[in-house]
Amino acid sequence: MSLQEDDGSHASIVKDYNLDYVKNASSEGLLDWSYRPLDELILQDKHSDRDENRWTFGVNYNLLKGVRFSFNLQSLKAITNNRNLNSKDGYYVRNLVNRYTQPDGFRAFPYGDILNQGKQNLLSRSGRLQLDVDQQFGSNRVVLLIGTEQREVKSKLDDYTLYGYDDELLTSQMILDYTKVYPLRPQSSGRIPFPSSALRENIDRYLSYYANFGYDWRFRYMISGSIRWDASNLFGVNTNQKGVPLWSTGVAWNMMEESFFKNDLVQMLKWRVTYGKNGNIDRGMTAFPTVSYSVNSTTNLQQALITSPGNQNLRWEKVTTFNLGADFRLLKGKLNGSFDYYRKKSDDLIGIDLIDPTVYYGGTQAKLKRNYAKMETKGFDLTLGLNGIGNKVKWSNEFWISRTSNLVTDYYGNNTVSVSGYIRGMDNRPIKNKSIDEMYSLPWYGLDPQTGNPLVENDGVLNTEYTKYINRLALDKRVDHGSSIPIYSGAFRNNLQWKYLSISINIAFKFGYYFRRNSVEYSLLLTNGKGMHADYLDRWKQPGDELKTNVPSNPFANVAIRDMVYTRSEILVEKGDHIRLRDIRLDYAMSQFLRRRSKISNLSVYCYLNNMGILWRKNRKGLDADFPSASYYLSPRMLSIGSKMNY
Known part of the structure; x- marks a missing residue:
C-alpha cells in the first residue's frame, strides 16, 4: 500500500467506509470523504x-x-x-x-x-x-x-x-x-x-x-531498618484510616571480607535479605462523596452527577515484601550481575466492585472502588553483564530476564457477576485462586452451515439462542487461557566499539502470555460505520464456508450479543510470545577533532533506530502482540539523528 500516487499526489486509503461509497460522496452533494494520511500530516x-x-x-x-x-x-x-x-x-x-x-x-x-x-x-x-x-x-x-x-x-x-x-x-x-x-x-x-x-x-x-x-x-555484616507513617486526605474519616505505619528491615553479608572466602575467580559476592511492608494509594478515589457539575445539553439547566458515593471504610493498600538477592562480580570484573527473588503479599487491594444499586448507580452499573481482595505475587530478576572482551574491537553486553506471576488468595467483593463480566474483562474482576491478569473467553462452537451465525450450546444442543446462552452460562464453562501479561520478559543488548565508532543492538523478548486480536464487529459497523476489519473479507457467505472460516456472516441487523459470542470467544485469542529487535544505536565520537583549549568536550554524533521489527512470534496470524488493537496500521519505525556535547 502506497501513500503516494505515481504522479506524486497524495493517495487515499480505507478508513471507516467502503471506497466505492466514498467515491460517490461528491455526486450526492457531500464533501470529499477520502482519507489521505499525508494530507492529515500536513493539516x-x-x-x-x-x-x-x-x-x-x-x-x-x-x-x-x-x-x-x-x-x-x-x-x-x-x-x-x-x-x-x-x-x-x-x-x-x-x-x-x-x-x-x-x-x-x-x-x-x-x-x-x-x-x-x-x-x-x-x-x-x-x-x-x-x-x-x-x-x-x-x-x-x-x-x-x-x-x-x-x-x-x-x-x-x-x-x-x-x-x-x-x-x-x-x-x-x-x-x-x-x-x-x-x-x-x-x-x-x-x-x-x-x-x-x-x-x-x-x-x-x-x-x-x-x-x-x-x-x-567491618564492611562485612550490615543491618538496616526503616519505619514511616504516611497519611493522605483521600482516605476514611478516622485518623487510623488516613494514615498507615510502614516498615522494612534487612541484612546483608559481604562474603568477600571473610578470610575463608578468598579466590581469584570471584571478586565480589554480597548476599541481601529484606522484609517489610509498603502502602499504595489510588488518587482516583476518596472516602467522601464526590459530585460533578455540568450543564444539561437538552434542558440547558445545571445538573449534578454523583461520580462516587464515597467510602468511609476505605483503607490503604498494604504490600508485605520478602526479597532475597545477591550481587556478584567474577573473572576479574569481566562478568557481573545480580539476582533477586521476591514474594509479595498484598492486603486490602482496591478495585471496582458491584454494589447495591439503591445505594448508588453510576449510569451504566452500580459500582464503587473499595478494598476487596488479597493477592500474592512472586518472581525473580536476573541481570548479567559482560565487559572488556577484545582488543581492537571491544565487545560488551547486558542481559536481563524477569519472571512474575500472581494469584488472588482471597476475594471479599461481589460474587454475583455473570460470566460475561469476566469475559469482557470488566475492571479485572478477581477470582479466588486465579491470577488477576487471567484471560477468559467464551467457548467457540463454529458457524451455522446454513446462515453463518455463530453457534452456542443450550441444554446440549447447538443453536443461535444467544440471550438464553449468556444468561444461563455457568462459570465453569468459561475458557481459561492463561496470563494476559508476559510471565517472562527481558532484553539482550550487545555493544561493539572500534576506535571512535560504536554500535549498540537491543533485542527484547516476552514469553508466556496471551492476547485477544481484533476482528469485525457488525453491531458497530451497522450503527456508526465503525468496527470494520480485514476479516470482513473472509466472512461466511454461502454454505460450506464454515469449513474454511470462523468469521460470521453479515447479519444486516444490529445484534450486539451475537457479536459478543464471536469477538469474546476463544477463537480470537492468540499466544503473545515474541522476540523483537527493539533498537539500534550508532555513535561516532568526534572529540579528537576538537582543539586542546576548546570549551567543548565529548562531542559525538549518533543515529538511533527504534522499533525495528519482530524477529520471531508464536501467534498464527503474524500479528504484533504489543499492538493487538492495531486494525490498520502498526507502530511505525522511528529514526533519530543528532549530536551530543558537553560545554
Missing part, C-alpha cells in the same frame, strides 16, 4: 507548551561531627497549555459534516475548524525537616535518619471545545440543536455531540514521619 495543528517555575530553599547545620540538621522547602508552579486545531479540510471535520448532512442538503453540523483547547495549572508545595547521624566507632559504623515531610498539590484544569471555529476572526458557531435526533450517513441516527467542557480542581495533601537505621561492621 495537523497540535501543540503543547509548559512553563515551570521551581524554587528551593534549604538550611543545613552541623550540630556535631557526623550529626547534621537540615530544613528544606520546595515550590513548583507549572502552567500547561494544550491546543488542537482540527482543520475543516481534515478528515475528522469532513466526516462529521458529511454524516450530519441531511437528504435535502442541509448541514446540521457546521463546516469549520474544531478547536480543542485546555489549560492546566499545578501548584505543589512541600517541606522536609530531617536529622542525619553518621558515626564511626572503630570498625563499627552507625547511620541514623529521622524526619518528617508534608506536601500539598493543587491542580486546576480548564478545557473546552469550539465548533465552526475561525482562527483568524476568533469566532465559533455554538448555537446548534443538540436535542434533535438526525438521520446519519451512511446509516443510523444520533444527536450532535455536545462540545466537551471541563473545569476541575483537585487538592491532595500528604503527611509523613519516617526514620531509617543502618549498622555496618
Whole structure:
C-alpha cells in the first residue's frame, strides 16, 4: 500500500467506509470523504507548551561531627497549555459534516475548524525537616535518619471545545440543536455531540514521619531498618484510616571480607535479605462523596452527577515484601550481575466492585472502588553483564530476564457477576485462586452451515439462542487461557566499539502470555460505520464456508450479543510470545577533532533506530502482540539523528 500516487499526489486509503461509497460522496452533494494520511500530516495543528517555575530553599547545620540538621522547602508552579486545531479540510471535520448532512442538503453540523483547547495549572508545595547521624566507632559504623515531610498539590484544569471555529476572526458557531435526533450517513441516527467542557480542581495533601537505621561492621555484616507513617486526605474519616505505619528491615553479608572466602575467580559476592511492608494509594478515589457539575445539553439547566458515593471504610493498600538477592562480580570484573527473588503479599487491594444499586448507580452499573481482595505475587530478576572482551574491537553486553506471576488468595467483593463480566474483562474482576491478569473467553462452537451465525450450546444442543446462552452460562464453562501479561520478559543488548565508532543492538523478548486480536464487529459497523476489519473479507457467505472460516456472516441487523459470542470467544485469542529487535544505536565520537583549549568536550554524533521489527512470534496470524488493537496500521519505525556535547 502506497501513500503516494505515481504522479506524486497524495493517495487515499480505507478508513471507516467502503471506497466505492466514498467515491460517490461528491455526486450526492457531500464533501470529499477520502482519507489521505499525508494530507492529515500536513493539516495537523497540535501543540503543547509548559512553563515551570521551581524554587528551593534549604538550611543545613552541623550540630556535631557526623550529626547534621537540615530544613528544606520546595515550590513548583507549572502552567500547561494544550491546543488542537482540527482543520475543516481534515478528515475528522469532513466526516462529521458529511454524516450530519441531511437528504435535502442541509448541514446540521457546521463546516469549520474544531478547536480543542485546555489549560492546566499545578501548584505543589512541600517541606522536609530531617536529622542525619553518621558515626564511626572503630570498625563499627552507625547511620541514623529521622524526619518528617508534608506536601500539598493543587491542580486546576480548564478545557473546552469550539465548533465552526475561525482562527483568524476568533469566532465559533455554538448555537446548534443538540436535542434533535438526525438521520446519519451512511446509516443510523444520533444527536450532535455536545462540545466537551471541563473545569476541575483537585487538592491532595500528604503527611509523613519516617526514620531509617543502618549498622555496618567491618564492611562485612550490615543491618538496616526503616519505619514511616504516611497519611493522605483521600482516605476514611478516622485518623487510623488516613494514615498507615510502614516498615522494612534487612541484612546483608559481604562474603568477600571473610578470610575463608578468598579466590581469584570471584571478586565480589554480597548476599541481601529484606522484609517489610509498603502502602499504595489510588488518587482516583476518596472516602467522601464526590459530585460533578455540568450543564444539561437538552434542558440547558445545571445538573449534578454523583461520580462516587464515597467510602468511609476505605483503607490503604498494604504490600508485605520478602526479597532475597545477591550481587556478584567474577573473572576479574569481566562478568557481573545480580539476582533477586521476591514474594509479595498484598492486603486490602482496591478495585471496582458491584454494589447495591439503591445505594448508588453510576449510569451504566452500580459500582464503587473499595478494598476487596488479597493477592500474592512472586518472581525473580536476573541481570548479567559482560565487559572488556577484545582488543581492537571491544565487545560488551547486558542481559536481563524477569519472571512474575500472581494469584488472588482471597476475594471479599461481589460474587454475583455473570460470566460475561469476566469475559469482557470488566475492571479485572478477581477470582479466588486465579491470577488477576487471567484471560477468559467464551467457548467457540463454529458457524451455522446454513446462515453463518455463530453457534452456542443450550441444554446440549447447538443453536443461535444467544440471550438464553449468556444468561444461563455457568462459570465453569468459561475458557481459561492463561496470563494476559508476559510471565517472562527481558532484553539482550550487545555493544561493539572500534576506535571512535560504536554500535549498540537491543533485542527484547516476552514469553508466556496471551492476547485477544481484533476482528469485525457488525453491531458497530451497522450503527456508526465503525468496527470494520480485514476479516470482513473472509466472512461466511454461502454454505460450506464454515469449513474454511470462523468469521460470521453479515447479519444486516444490529445484534450486539451475537457479536459478543464471536469477538469474546476463544477463537480470537492468540499466544503473545515474541522476540523483537527493539533498537539500534550508532555513535561516532568526534572529540579528537576538537582543539586542546576548546570549551567543548565529548562531542559525538549518533543515529538511533527504534522499533525495528519482530524477529520471531508464536501467534498464527503474524500479528504484533504489543499492538493487538492495531486494525490498520502498526507502530511505525522511528529514526533519530543528532549530536551530543558537553560545554
